Amino acid sequence: MPSEDPIVRLGDIIENARRIRDYTADLTRETFLQDQKTIDAVERCFERIAEASRKIGDRFDAKYPELKLNNLRGFGNILRHDYESIAPHLLWSFKENELAGLEAMAQSELAELARLKD
Numbered sequence: 001m002p003s004e005d006p007i008v009r010l011g012d013i014i015e016n017a018r019r020i021r022d023y024t025a026d027l028t029r030e031t032f033l034q035d036q037k038t039i040d041a042v043e044r045c046f047e048r049i050a051e052a053s054r055k056i057g058d059r060f061d062a063k064y065p066e067l068k069l070n071n072l073r074g075f076g077n078i079l080r081h082d083y084e085s086i087a088p089h090l091l092w093s094f095k096e097n098e099l100a101g102l103e104a105m106a107q108s109e110l111a112e113l114a115r116l117k118d
Contacts, residue, residue, distance in 0.1 A: 050076025
């Protein structure tokens, strides 16, 4: 059953960020752009991250304006509906420039929610 529980969704963000790092660990930008299987895997992970962000909603937008979470949710729409317009270099750029901050936010909020739950 799909869940909108922020604990589950933050975990999804962390897990898929880890997968992206694992899939691309030994790649340069150039080798990534020539590796269709990895492009597809990374695109799918970003789709999951965007969907998790959509299910969480805007609850963290004001706290983390630098992450532009609303744009991430919009990116999910593109991944789901306009996937033919996704340029692999944009996936690489997002991985290089945005993924770490997004993952750090998810880890921080997950820890905070766990602390509040105890």
